[in-house]
Amino acid sequence: MGASGWLFLFSVLMAAGLLFTMVFFIIMFSDLECDYINPIDLCNKLNQFVLPENIAHAFLALLFLLSGQWIAFLLNAPLLVYNVNKIRNSNHMYDATEIFRTLPNHKKESFIKLGFYLLSFFYYLYRMILALIQESE
Amino acid sequence: MASPAQQLPPGWAAEWDQNAQRYLFIETATGRTQWEEPFLDPEGALNPVPTASPPPGQHHTKRRQYAAGQTQAYYGADTIAPPPGPAYGAVPGQPAQPSQLFTPGLAAEGQFAQQQIGQPGQPPYYGGAQPEPEYINQPGFGQGPVYQQPGVGALADQFSQMNVGQKGLRLFTTNLLTAPPEPLELHRPPPDIILPPNSCLSNSPFANADPSYQRCTLNAIPTSNSLLNKSKIPLGLVITPYRSLKEGDDPVPLITDTVIARCRRCRTYINPYVQFIDGGNRWRCCMCSMSNEVPQLFDWDQVRNQPGDRWARAELNHGVVEFVAPTEYMVRPPQPAVYVFLIDVSHNAVQSGMVATATRTILENLDRIPNEDNRTKVAFIAFDVSLHFFSLPAGTSDSSMLVVSDLDDVFLPKPTDLLVNLTESRAAIENLLGRLNDMFTENHVIGSALGPALQAAFKMMAHIGGKIVVLSSSLPSLGAGALKNREDPKVLGTSKESALLQPASPFYKTFAIECSRAQVSVDMFLFSAAYQDVATLACLPRYTSGQTFFYPAFNASRTEDAVKFAHEFGEVIAMPIMLEAVIRVRASKNLRMSAFHGNFFVRSTDLLAMPSVPQDVSYAIEIQIEDNLTAPFVVLQTAVLHTTCFGERRIRVVTTALPTTSNLSEVFASADQVAIATLLANKAVERSITHKLEDARDALFNKMVEILSAYKASMTAAGAGASAQLAISENLKMLPVLILGLLKNVGIRQSAQIPPDLRAYAQCLLTTLPSQLLIPYIYPTFYSLHNMAPECGTVGEHGIIMPQPLPLTSERLERHGLFLIEDGQNIFLWVGRDAVPQLVMDVFNLPSYEVLRGGKTTLPVLDNPFSQRVNAVIQKTREMRRGVYYPHLYVVKEDGEPPLRLWALSCLIQDRADVLPSYQQFISQLRDKVNGSSY
Numbered sequence A: 001m002g003a004s005g006w007l008f009l010f011s012v013l014m015a016a017g018l019l020f021t022m023v024f025f026i027i028m029f030s031d032l033e034c035d036y037i038n039p040i041d042l043c044n045k046l047n048q049f050v051l052p053e054n055i056a057h058a059f060l061a062l063l064f065l066l067s068g069q070w071i072a073f074l075l076n077a078p079l080l081v082y083n084v085n086k087i088r089n090s091n092h093m094y095d096a097t098e099i100f101r102t103l104p105n106h107k108k109e110s111f112i113k114l115g116f117y118l119l120s121f122f123y124y125l126y127r128m129i130l131a132l133i134q135e136s137e
Numbered sequence B: 001m002a003s004p005a006q007q008l009p010p011g012w013a014a015e016w017d018q019n020a021q022r023y024l025f026i027e028t029a030t031g032r033t034q035w036e037e038p039f040l041d042p043e044g045a046l047n048p049v050p051t052a053s054p055p056p057g058q059h060h061t062k063r064r065q066y067a068a069g070q071t072q073a074y075y076g077a078d079t080i081a082p083p084p085g086p087a088y089g090a091v092p093g094q095p096a097q098p099s100q101l102f103t104p105g106l107a108a109e110g111q112f113a114q115q116q117i118g119q120p121g122q123p124p125y126y127g128g129a130q131p132e133p134e135y136i137n138q139p140g141f142g143q144g145p146v147y148q149q150p151g152v153g154a155l156a157d158q159f160s161q162m163n164v165g166q167k168g169l170r171l172f173t174t175n176l177l178t179a180p181p182e183p184l185e186l187h188r189p190p191p192d193i194i195l196p197p198n199s200c201l202s203n204s205p206f207a208n209a210d211p212s213y214q215r216c217t218l219n220a221i222p223t224s225n226s227l228l229n230k231s232k233i234p235l236g237l238v239i240t241p242y243r244s245l246k247e248g249d250d251p252v253p254l255i256t257d258t259v260i261a262r263c264r265r266c267r268t269y270i271n272p273y274v275q276f277i278d279g280g281n282r283w284r285c286c287m288c289s290m291s292n293e294v295p296q297l298f299d300w301d302q303v304r305n306q307p308g309d310r311w312a313r314a315e316l317n318h319g320v321v322e323f324v325a326p327t328e329y330m331v332r333p334p335q336p337a338v339y340v341f342l343i344d345v346s347h348n349a350v351q352s353g354m355v356a357t358a359t360r361t362i363l364e365n366l367d368r369i370p371n372e373d374n375r376t377k378v379a380f381i382a383f384d385v386s387l388h389f390f391s392l393p394a395g396t397s398d399s400s401m402l403v404v405s406d407l408d409d410v411f412l413p414k415p416t417d418l419l420v421n422l423t424e425s426r427a428a429i430e431n432l433l434g435r436l437n438d439m440f441t442e443n444h445v446i447g448s449a450l451g452p453a454l455q456a457a458f459k460m461m462a463h464i465g466g467k468i469v470v471l472s473s474s475l476p477s478l479g480a481g482a483l484k485n486r487e488d489p490k491v492l493g494t495s496k497e498s499a500l501l502q503p504a505s506p507f508y509k510t511f512a513i514e515c516s517r518a519q520v521s522v523d524m525f526l527f528s529a530a531y532q533d534v535a536t537l538a539c540l541p542r543y544t545s546g547q548t549f550f551y552p553a554f555n556a557s558r559t560e561d562a563v564k565f566a567h568e569f570g571e572v573i574a575m576p577i578m579l580e581a582v583i584r585v586r587a588s589k590n591l592r593m594s595a596f597h598g599n600f601f602v603r604s605t606d607l608l609a610m611p612s613v614p615q616d617v618s619y620a621i622e623i624q625i626e627d628n629l630t631a632p633f634v635v636l637q638t639a640v641l642h643t644t645c646f647g648e649r650r651i652r653v654v655t656t657a658l659p660t661t662s663n664l665s666e667v668f669a670s671a672d673q674v675a676i677a678t679l680l681a682n683k684a685v686e687r688s689i690t691h692k693l694e695d696a697r698d699a700l701f702n703k704m705v706e707i708l709s710a711y712k713a714s715m716t717a718a719g720a721g722a723s724a725q726l727a728i729s730e731n732l733k734m735l736p737v738l739i740l741g742l743l744k745n746v747g748i749r750q751s752a753q754i755p756p757d758l759r760a761y762a763q764c765l766l767t768t769l770p771s772q773l774l775i776p777y778i779y780p781t782f783y784s785l786h787n788m789a790p791e792c793g794t795v796g797e798h799g800i801i802m803p804q805p806l807p808l809t810s811e812r813l814e815r816h817g818l819f820l821i822e823d824g825q826n827i828f829l830w831v832g833r834d835a836v837p838q839l840v841m842d843v844f845n846l847p848s849y850e851v852l853r854g855g856k857t858t859l860p861v862l863d864n865p866f867s868q869r870v871n872a873v874i875q876k877t878r879e880m881r882r883g884v885y886y887p888h889l890y891v892v893k894e895d896g897e898p899p900l901r902l903w904a905l906s907c908l909i910q911d912r913a914d915v916l917p918s919y920q921q922f923i924s925q926l927r928d929k930v931n932g933s934s935y
C-alpha cells in the first residue's frame, strides 16, 4: 500500500473518531434538555473534548496540506478557519452560565459537524479504495 | 382637595391609589374610574368636566369628552348624558369596525405644538394663586380598570364580578403624532384581566397575584403562536416574587399546616383556578387537567383540631401565598443566615472614608441583621495585598488579627473563631468594628487581592452557604481574578465597546458557579474613582443572585456620599433574605418558559438557582406558545422554594390566571406597556453584551416599528398603505416614549463619553430593578415646584401630596422657576437663572441666585412653609418606591457647571440631545419606517 493509501486509511479512522465525538456531544446536549445532567457537569465534561477534537481535525488538515492532497485540504479548510477563529476569540469552550441560551446554536453546530465528518468519512474511504486500485493496476 | 370623599356626588367613591399618589374616583354603579374629581352638573347627570375656568388650550376639554364618550360606548350606560361636542367612538352596542376606530388626535391636529409652547402667562413663583390644581385637567380614564390590588378591597371585587359578563377588552386607537406622552398614564394599572365566568373558585379580589409580584406583557394570551407573531408584541412575564411590604401592604398569607396539595403530573400547587370534582374529593389541575386527590387533612383545622372550612383556605383565595414546607422539601436542615464581609483596607479605601463608614454602618445595624433565631453567623476579612482574618472568640471582647500573605494557595489561618455566631461573639464583633478603621489608617499599601479574599471567604462558609458582602475601592490586582485596566477612550462609542461590558476574566464566572453550587451569594459594593471594571465584578452578583451597588468616586467627607452609602448598605444588611432558593415557573399546557433574564444561575431548562433572594429585585422570563391553546384561560405559577433567614423552609407561590383570546384587537388592548418595557430593557442589555450596543438599540427601535406596523396593518383602515397618522392602542400609548427612554439610558445610549463602569452599572440596574423603579429610571419624573398647587408638599389623608408630573421636555423649564427631576437614583433640583432672591432665600437660606452653589447637597429645612413643602416632596420621592436606593440630591443651576447641567437635562428625554432624537423626531422616524415598510 502506497503513501496516499495509508494517509486515507488514517483519515478514515480519524473521521470515524470525530464522528463519535460529535454523536457524544449531541447525546449530552439532549441529556441536558431532559435534565439528566446539570449544566456545570455538562460543560466540564464537554470542555475536555473540545480542544482534542479541534487539534485532531487540524492535524488531519495539516497532513493533507503536507502530502499535497489539495482537494481534501480545501474541503477541510473552512472548518479549520472556523475553529481557529473561535479559539482566537476564546469562545470555543462551553459556558455553563450561558449554555441554555446558546444551546440551540451548539446543537446546530454539532449536527453540521456530524454531517461534515460523515461525508468526509465516505470521501476518505473512497479515496483510499481509489488509491488501492491504482496501486494494484 | 384635602378630602374629596366628602364632596363627591352620590354614586361615586374615592379610592387612594398608592402608585399614582392621587385619588382614583369610582362610579360605584358601573365601575367606571377616573383620576379627576367628578362634579354634579345642573341637569343632575354626572359629568366629569369641572365647571371652573377652562384650562389653557381646548386640548384637554376634548380629550375629556372623548373619555366620557368611550366610557359610554363601553358600558352602554344610559344614565350618562351624551357628551357635548363631536361624538366620538362607536355607538353603544355596535361592534367596533376597524375603519370606524376613533383616533382622538385627529380632531385635535396641531395641539401638541400648542401645548409645547408652554402655559401662557407666567404664574407667580409660588403661593398657590392658581385657581385649580393642574391635575383636574387630566384626561379622564374611562375604561374601568379592574385591578385586583390589595387596598382596593371590596370595590374591586364588585367590579371584577361585573366584568365577568363583559366580552373581553375594547380597543381604543390613538394617534401618536398628535397625542403627546402623558406621565400619569404610567401610573395606571395594567389592562384588566377579564377571566371567563366561573373560572375562579373564589370571589376574593386577591385571587390573581398583584402586578407588583407578577405581571405579564399581555393580559389576554393569544391562542396561537401565529396570532402572537401577528401582534409582534413580545410575550413574557415580569416577576418580583420577594417584593417588600410597604406600610399598608397586606402580608403574604402563610399556610402553616404543611398540607400542600400539588398536581401529581405537573407538580402545580393548588390555587384558586383549579376545579373540585367528584363531590369535592378530587381536584382537576388547571394546567394539565389531571384529576388529583384532595389531601385528607385539607378540610381539617389543625390549630383548633376540628373540621375546617375548605373555602377559607388561603391557597384557594389568594394569588400569592406562602406554605411552610415539610421535610420532603429539604435537602438538609435549614441553614442559618451567614454574612461574610470582605472589606478593602488599601490606601484608597481608607482615605476615601469607605472603611470608616462601612464599619460604622455595620455596627449600627448589628441589631437589624436578620437573627431572630440567634443562629446568624458573621465573619470579617480585610484585604489589601494580603488577607487579614479576625478571630472573634465568643464571650470576650478581644479580637485578634491573623495575616495571610500567601495568595496562590489560600488557607484559613485558624479552624475556628473566624466565622462566629453573631449573638455569642457580639462583644468581640463590636470591639473589632469600633477599631478596624484605626488599625488601617496608616496603611499606604496599594493593590487589591480581591480574588484570594473571595476564595478565603468561600472556604470559610461553603459548608453552610450564605452571603459574601464585598466592599472594594480598587481594581483587583493580585492573585486569582486579577484584572487589568482595559478602559480605552478610543473604543468608546465604537462597535468594540461591548467587549468592555463582557467579563475580562473567566475567574468571576467559574467562581460564581462554584458559589451558586454551595449556596453562596455575593453582593458587590464598589467605590472607585478610577476604572474598577464593574462589568467583570458584577458577574459575581449576576450569577449568584446578589446585587451590585456602585458609588463612583466615593468620598465620605461629603456628607451626602456617606449618608447615601450608609442608608443603602444598612438596608441591604438588614434586609430579610430568602436563602437556598430555587424558582420554577409553571404554565398551562403549550406554554413554555423559553428564556430567562436577571440575576440567577439557570440550573436546568426551567429551574433558576438563587443562593439568596434579595427583596425588590425583578426577573424577566420570555414565554413561547408551542401549540394552539384551547382552554379559555391559562395559568402561570411561580414557585419559590426557599429557607427564610430565621431557618424555616417555605414555598412562596405566585399565581396569575389570564384569559386566552383569538382576537387580535383584544391582544393589543390587553398589552401592558410597563411590563413590555421591562422585558425589552432586559433583552436589550443581553443583546448589548452578546452582540453590540448598536444591535441592542436597533433591536429596540425595530421592535417598536414592528408593533406599530402590525397595529397599522391589522387595526386601522390604512392597512398597508401610507398613513398620515401613527396609530397605536390607547394602552400602548406610552410605549414609544419608554423605548425612547431606554435608547437614551446610560446603559444603552449611543455616546462616546460614557465610562464603561457607569454603563455596566446602569445595565445592572436595567436588569434588576422592578417595574416600579425601572419606569422612572427610563422615564424620569419632572415636577415644577415654584408654582405647585398649595396643598402639594403638605400632608394629606394619604401622606404627602405630590405635584403634577410634567412631560419631560425642557420647554417646561422657566427661567424664574424651581424644578425637580428624579429618576429614582438621583434627584436634580433645577434652579432657573432668574429665580427671585425670595425663592432662593426660602429654599436654600441664601441671599441670591449668584451665591448658590451647584452639586450634591442636603437641603436645609427652614422655618417657612415653602421650604418645608419642598423638603416634604423630596423626602416622599425618596420613600415612595420599594427598594433600598437613596437618591442623591443635586442642585443644578441653569448657568452652572456644564457636566451637571447636561446630566440633569439628559433626564428630559423628550428633548433632542446631540445625535439622539427628540420625541417628535423619534415619532416621525417611526412613522416613516412604518409607512416605508410593506407589511
Ligand SMILES: [Zn+2]
Residues within 6 Å of the ligand: B263, B264, B265, B266, B267, B268, B285, B286, B287, B288, B289, B290
Ligand atoms: Zn397538573
